[in-house]
Amino acid sequence: MNKSIWLRELRRRTNSWFIVTMLGAIIIVMPVAYVILSFFQPTSENWQHIKEFLLADYIKGSLLLVGSVGFLSTVIGLTLAWIVAAYEFPLRKQFKWLLILPLAIPPYIAAYTYSTMTSYTGIIQSYFRNHLDYQFTPGTIEIMSMRGAIFVLTLFLYPYVYMITLHYFEKQSSTYIESAKTLGLNGFQLFFRLVLPIARPAIIAGAMLIIFEVLSDYGVASFFGVRTISTAIFQTWFGMYDIDAAMRLAAWLLIIILGVFMLERFLRKRRKYDTNVTQSRPLARKKLRGLSAWATTLVCLATFFAAFLIPFIQLIHWTLKTYEKVWRADFFSLMANSLFAAFIGALIISFFAILAARTINLYPSMSSNLLARVMTSGYAVPGAVVAIGVLALFITLDEKLAFLYPKLLGVESGTLVLSLSIAMLITGYVIRFMAQGFNAVESGYTKIPPSYREASFLLGRGLTYTFWKVEFPLLRGSILIGFALAFLEIMKELPLTLLLRPFNFDTLATRTYQYAIDERIYEAAPSSLLLICLSILSVILILRFEEK
Template identity: 50%
Template sequence: MVFKTLLRNIKMNTNGWLFISLIGVAVILLPVFSIFVSLFAEPNENWEHIKQYMLTNYILQSVGLMLFTGILTVMIGVTLAWLIAAYDFPLKRFFHWALVLPLSIPPYIAAYTYSAMLSYTGVVQTALRSTFGFTPDQKWFDIMSFPGAVFIFTLFLYPYVYMLTRSFLERQSGSYVENAILLGRKPVSIFFRIVLPISQPAIIGSLMLVIFEVISDYGVTSYFGIQTISTAIFQTWFGMYDVDTALRLSAWMMAGVLGLFLIERMLRYNRKYSASTSKSSQLVPKRLKGFSSFAALFFCGAVFACSFLIPVIQLIVWSYWTYEDVLTVAFFELTINTLFVAAIATGMIMFLAVVVANVARLQPNRFGTVLSKLMVSGYSLPGAIIAIGVLTFFIALDERMEFVYLLFGYEDAPLLLSMSLVMLIVAYVVRFMATGYNAVEAGFEKVGMVYTHASRTLGYGITRTFFKVDLFLIKGALMGGTILTFVEIIKELPMALLLRPFNFETLSTKTYQYASDERVIEAAIPSLFIITVSVISVLLFHQLGKKMEK
C-alpha cells in the first residue's frame, strides 16, 4: 500500500525538480548499498584472521572511546551550557560564543599539537624541568595513549553538547526553573532534577553527533596507535591491499552505527518532552557574586584555554619558526586544491539540498518525509565507510564502462573515474549532504508556505516561484548551510586520504603527512590555515544566527 502511494505521488508530481531529487537520493544510497551487498560475499583468509584474533579488540577500543568521550563531553558541555544560560558573571558574553571555537580545530590537529607540547622536548616538560626540577624518571601523563585520545576528543567535541543544550535551556527552561525556585529548590537540585531531565532531547541528539565523530575518526587513533575499526579499515586497505576485507569491516561498522540509531530511538520511545502549556518563558540569568562568580569564570576560562587558546598559540609560534620552509609554491598549490574541491562539493551539496528540500515541502506526505530522511542518511556513516562504498561503486561503474573508454582511446586507463577527483567529490556530497540540507530545510520551515502558495495561485510554476520568491526568503539559511558545509569539507581527513588521486594533496592530508613523518612543527601552517577558515566561518555563522533571530 505504501509503495503504491509513493508511485502515485511520483506520477502526479513528475517534473525536473523531482527528477533531480531522485538522482540525488541515488547518489547518496548507491555507495551505502554497495557496502551492504558485501555482507553476502564469500569472506577471504584475511577476514577470517581478523575476525578470530583482532576484531574483538577493534570493537572494544571503539566502544571504549565512544563511551568515555560521551560521558565527559556531556559532563563538560551541559555544565557550560547551564552556566552560560542560567547565570551572569564576568566575560559571560565572550564565553557565550568563544566556547564554540574548539569546533574549528579538527581533533587530529589537536592530537598532533598536544603530543608535541607534552613530549620530552615539548614546551610543558621543558618548562617543568627548568622551573621545578622535573626529571624523566618521574611519571608523566602519556598523551599518546587511550586516555590521551579521550582527552583530545572531549576537549574538541564538547561544543556539540554545549551549543544544542545551551540553545534549548535559553529558550525553553525559564518557566520550569522559576517554578522550582518558588518551591524552594536549591541550584544543585534544580540542575539534576529539572535541567537534566528536560534537556534530554538536546543532550541525546548532541551526544550522537559526538559519537559519530569519534567512531569516524582516523587521524587521532592512528597517530596514537589505538586500534579501532576505522584504523583497521585503513590498514587492510593500505597495508594488505585487501579492499574486500576493508569492505566487510565497513559493513559491520555500518551495522554498528545503525544499532546506535536503534538504541537512540529506544531511549526516546514513547517519551514526550514538549511543554504541557504554551506559556513558556526564556530563562533569566542570575547574577553570580564572590567565589561563585570566580569559579564560573575560572571553569569557562580553563576549558577555553585548553581547547582553543593554548593549541592555537603553540601553532602560531611553530608557524613563525617554519614559515620560510613551508610557505612555498607547493603549499599554495595544495591550498588551491583544498579550496577548489571544497567549493565544487559545497556547490553540488547546496544545489541538491535546495532542490530536494523544496520537493519535500511541496509534498507534505510520506513520500516527502522518506525523501528527506534518505538525503541525510550519509552523515550518520563514518567517512571511511563512505569512502569504501564510493570506491567499490566507481570500480564497478568503470568495469561496466570499459567499452566506452576503449572507444575514446583509453586503452591503458580502464579505471578512469576511480582515479579521478570525481570519487572524492561524490564522497563529500554523500557525507556532508545533511549539513547543507538541514540548514535549507530549517529555512523553508521558518518562512512557511504562505508566499509560495500565493505565487502559485498567481500562475507561477515551481521554478519561477523559487527564484522570484523562495530564494530571497531563505538566503540566510542558504548562506549558513554553505558556510558550515564548506568548513566541514576542508577539515575532513579520512575520505581525502583514501580517495584523493595520485599526487593530489589537500591541507588536511598534508598536515597528516607532516605529523606521520614526525614533522609536527611543519604541520603548523596548514593546520592554522584550516583553523583560520573555520574560525571565520564560525563567527560568520554566529552573526548570521543573531540576525535571523531578530
C-alpha cells in the same frame, strides 16, 4: 479507485525537480548499500584472519573510545551550558561564545599539538627541567595512548553538547524551575531532579553528534596508535590492499552506528518532552558574588585555555618559526587543490539541497520526510564507510564501462578511469556533507509563506519561474550559509580525502596529517593554522545560522 488516485498523485508529483531529487537520493544511498551487501559476499583469507585475531580488539577499542569520550564530553558540555545559562558571573557574555571555539580546531591537529607539547622535548617538560629543576617520571604526562585520544577528543568535541543544551536552557520556559524552587529544590537537587530530565532530548542530540564524530575519527586514533574500526579500515586497505575485507569492517562500523541509534530510541521510549510555548520566557539567571563568582569564571577560563587558546598560541609560535620553509610553490598548490575540491563539492551539495528542500516543501508527506532523512544520512555515516562504499561503486562502474574507454578515451582495456579521478572524491564529499547544505536551505523554506508561491501559481506561472522570481531571492542567504558550511567542512575533512583522493592530489588537511605522521610537527603548523582560521569562520556562520 485507490489505484487511480495513487497514479494521479504520482503523475502530479513527477516533474523534473522530483526526478533529479530522487536521483540524488539514490546516489547517496548506493555506496552505503554496497557496504551492507558486503556481508553476503564470499570471505577472503585476510578477513578470516581479521575476524579471528583482530576484530574483537577493534570493536573493543572503538566502544571504549566512544563510551569514554561520549560520557566525559557530555558532562563537561552540560555543566558549562548550565553555568552560562543559569548564573550571572564576570565575563559570562564573552564565555557564552568563547566556549564554542574549540570546535574550530580539528581534533587531529589538537592531537599532534598536545602530544608535542607534553613530550620529553616539549615546552612543558622542558620548562620544568630547565627552570624548576623537576623531572617528570616517564609516562606521567605524555598522551600517546588511549588516554591521550580520550583527552583530545573530549576537550575538542564537548561544544556539541554545550551548544545544543545551552540553546535548550535559554529557550525553555523558566516556569518549571521557578515552581521547583517554591517546592524547596535548589542547587544539586534542582539540577539532577529537574534540569537533567527536561533537557534529556538536547543532551542526547549533542551526545549523538559526539559519538558520530568519534566513530568517524581516523586522525586522532591513528596518531595515538589506538585500535579502532576506522583505523583498521585504513590498515586493511593500504596495508593488505584488500577492499573486500575493508568493506566488511565498514559494515561492522555501520552495525555499531545502528546500535547507537537503537540505544537512543530506547532511551526515549514512551517519553514525551513538551514545553508550553505560550509561557516561555528567558531563564532568570542567579547572580553569583564573591568567591563563587570568580571560581565559576576560573572554571570557564581554564576550559577555554585548554581547549582553544593554548594549542592556538603554540601553533602560531611554530608557524613563525617555519613559515619560510613551508610557504613555497607547492603550498599554493595545496591551497588550490583544497579550494577547488571544496568549491565543486559545495556547489553540487547546494544544487541537490535546493532540489530536495523544494520538493519536500512542495509535497509534504511521509515519503517526503523519508527523502529528507535519506538526503542527510551521510553525516551520520563515518567518512571511512562512505569512502569504501564510493570506491566499490566506482570500481563497479569502471568494470561496466570498460568496453567504452578504448574508443572514447584511447586507453587500454581494463584501465581504471572513474575510480582514479577526482569525481570519486567529490562524490564522497557530496554524500558526507549533504546535511549541511540541506538543513540550511530547508530552514530558509520554513520562513517563506506558502501564499507567495500560491499567488505565483494563480498568475499562471510554473514551478521553475516561481522558484527563480519568488523563492530564490528569499532563499539566497540560506543557500550561501549552506554553501559556506559545506565548503568549510570539506576543507577540513581528513579520512575521506585520504582514502579517495587521486594520485598526487594533496590538500591542506592531508599534508598537515602527513607532516605530523613524519614527525615534522613544526612544518605542519602553517597549514594547521590556516585550517583553524577557516574553521573559526565556520563556527561564526553556525552561530549566525542558529540566531536566524
